[in-house]
Amino acid sequence: MPPTKPKTRKQTTQRPPKKEVVVTTVELEDQLEALTLEAKPVPGSVEPLKDERKPRKPMGYETFGDEPRKEGETCANKVQQAADKNLSTPIQKTRGRPKKTIPTQLPHMNQLPTPEPSPGPEDIYTAYVKPLVELSDRRTIVPFTQWTDELDPYFEITKIAEASFSEVYRLTTKSTMPGLAQESVLKLIALRTPPDAPLPSETNPGGRSRGRTDATQQLERERADREENDSWKSEVDDVQGEVRLLQNLNHIPGFTNFRELTLLQGRPTSSFNRAWREWNKSRPRGKKSVFPDPTKKASYDDNQLWAVVEMQDAGTDCEKVMDKGGLSNIWEVWDVIWGVCLSVAKAEEGCRFEHRDLHLENVCIRANGNVHQTIVKNPLKRKLGFTGLETTVIDYTLSRADIIPPSSPKHRFSSSSADSCFSTTSPFSSLSAQAPDIAYLDLNKDQGLFQGDASEEYQYEIYRYMRSVAYHGDPLAQYRDRENEEQEERVYTTETPRRSPRKPKPPRRRDNEHIWKSFFPKTNLLWVHFILYKLLEHVEAWGNVPEHLSPQDVTRSVVGDAEANKVHKKAQRLFKILRKVEMLIEPGVLGREGSLGSVKELVVLALEKGWLDPEDVVGREEEEEEEDEG
Incomplete structure (x- = not known):
């Protein structure tokens, strides 16, 4: 019987049309459905049809052989085409079937899901720093060389400091140009390598390894080397938190003026290499750079990622000023310590801020004149601002703060009264039901x-x-009682x-x-204690304790008419107040019941005791303008 089937099919095509439809249409329709399924460009094995009788309308979107079904084409035409091709059975498997050309403009093709291609080597780095790219102005990674080429014609680059996980450089304009900031500070942060970045032997298959065992060992060595080289570098999430903190604190007086975030890739260029060498050469023995020498090829590879944070130049850090003999009298110390306290207290109130690393190098000072030789103005008419020193709290790598939207009413420190700046009611109580977004480092x-x-x-x-x-x-x-602890x-x-x-x-x-996500404002008091301890120790080391000085020595830096004896008594009083504050914030005292709980409470105490005036908290801009005019 099977050999006679082709002959029978040829005879059926010669029967009357009416009988042909009645007898064979259903059977041949099934064959057409099976043929259509076989012609579909479906990857993998062909699954059986779930519905043997599909409606005719969807068939218009299928392919038959190499050509799509034409509008108005009848089932009889399909039967004739099948007979001409001598297709005997729908279950026949591959017999040298020609490769099909898949139409690209069929309606159903636009609805098929297209898998996303896995990122190539050039995309791994962009995907890795995506959270930072979204915070940057350029919205892309810039080659280190291209970025330096943009800076070199206009700026001198000098290295000025090192932080825990970053190096700090200063940009100084070569000539005054409109639209350019005269000075900026760049915080250069090396990022860890993406976890899926290829290892050297993976990018260079023709390496030294000869067999599979050698190749495996080489990969293990390269992974270990990468982990060691990345141990001091920063995680993307940590840098993202710091940048968000910068943006959050940007409008609080006494904090860094954040300008821009830039993402770089590549080795440091000659301008930065030269600045690094000059800085390292100037450092005494034992205080050399803890970061790799960028001039050495082994220090960084061609794909090294960097986050560059640009900020306004905040001046010189306290430790450098003290090394050169500055901050050595009571007037300077008073202005610096209360300047820091006011800034931190406003940040505590505004966004529940903790610095967690507020040492002397993270407090910068500026002055209209020489920061090492200040001039004291009107010592008997004011309670703060004797020297004109301005303080800026910098480096929020370890810091913690609630991220507050700019339009939030919780920014209470911008109020015009000291009472509202440091109210006893927390500005967060009304929004306690909604947990704030928090930036912090574990x-x-x-x-x-x-x-x-x-x-x-x-x-x-x-x-x-x-x-x-x-x-x-x-x-x-x-x-x-450590011996009694469990x-x-x-x-x-x-x-x-x-x-x-x-x-x-x-x-x-x-x-x-996740304990470091919580708010512990008492830690800010510990750092104020540390700064005050260091400053008073420095004053004593220089022999400038007011009670040990003559009235003439105390008034040596005072300008204007002022009675020497009264100025001397004022200096002694300020020193005694700072000694009292030092006792109030001793670590042993802060653990007692009823002790101060935050820098905000310390500022409130200063207002209550009359050590500061409300105008000192809000600012004396009008008075300063009058003095400048005079």
Whole structure:
């Protein structure tokens, strides 16, 4: 029977048309459906039809053979085409079927989902820094060489400092030009390598490895080397948080004026290499750069990613000024410490801000004249602003703050009265139901922050005080009754570096992994304590304690008519007030019940005691303008 089927099919085409429709249309329609399925450009194996009798209308969108079905084409035409091609059965499998050309303009083709192509090597880096690209002005990654070529004709580049995870450079205009800022500061942050970036042996298949085992070992070595080289670099999320903090604090007096974020790729160029070498050469032994030498090829590869934060130049940090003999009298110290307190207090009130790393290098000062030799004006007529020194709090790498929309009513520090600036009612109480967006860095990721030797630098003790406040509410809780504490509540690291006599093993609570997301304003008081301690120690080292000076010595830097004895008494009074403040914010005192809980409370106390006037909190712009005119 099978050999006679082709002959029978030829005879059926000669029957009368009416009988042909009645007898064979359904059967041949099934064949056409099967043929249509076989002709579809479906990848993989062909699945059986779920519905053997599809409506005729969808058939207009299918292909038959190499050609789409034409409008008005009848089933009989399809039957004749099938007979001419001598197709005997719909279940026949591949027999050298020609490759089909898939029409590209059929309606159903536009509805098929198209898988997104996996990013190529050139796209991996853009995808990795996407959160930062969205915050940048250029919205793209710029080659390091191109960016430097844009700067070199107009700016001199000098390195001025190093932060925990970044290097700081200053841009100074070569000539005065309209539309260009005279000075800017660039914070150059090296980013970690994308986790899916190819390793050297993957980009260079013709490497040294000979077999599969050698290739595997080489990949493991390259991964280990990359991890070691990236250990000091920054995560994208951490930089994103810092940039958002910069934007959030931009309008608060006494904080950095943020300008722009730029994403770069490549090795540092000759301009930055030269600035790095000059800075490193000027550093004394033991204080050389902790960052790799950019002139060495092994320091960075061609795909190294950078985040560059541009800010207004805030001046010179306190430590540098002190090294050159500045900040050595009571007038300067008074202006600096209260300038810092006012800025931090407003940020506490405005966005629940904690700096968490407010050492002397993160406080910059500016003056109309020489910051190392200031002039005192009207010491008997004012309570703040004797020297004209302006303070700026910088570097928010470790900081924490609520991200507040610019239109939010919680920006209360811009009010015209000191009472509303530092009200006892929290501006966040009305929005307590809605959790704010918070920018912060999880300090538990780097336990080395809490393991420094305080016998070499008191600053390292402040980090441990700060952690104790976060976990216990008391800076000294980790030192009190340690022998009675339950050891199962703590997890200790087995390896510790050189320790100070008072240094305990660092505790890490299991039950609160995100503790640094919370707001602990008392940590700001710890850093004010540190700054004040260092400043008063510096005044004493220079022999400028007012009670040990003559009236003539105290008034040596005072301009204008002022009675020497009264000025001398005023200087002694200011020094005694700062000594009292130092006692109020001692770490041992801050753990007691009823102690100060924030810098905001310290400023309120200063207003209540008459140490400051409300105008000092709001600002004395009108008075300063009158003095300038005079």
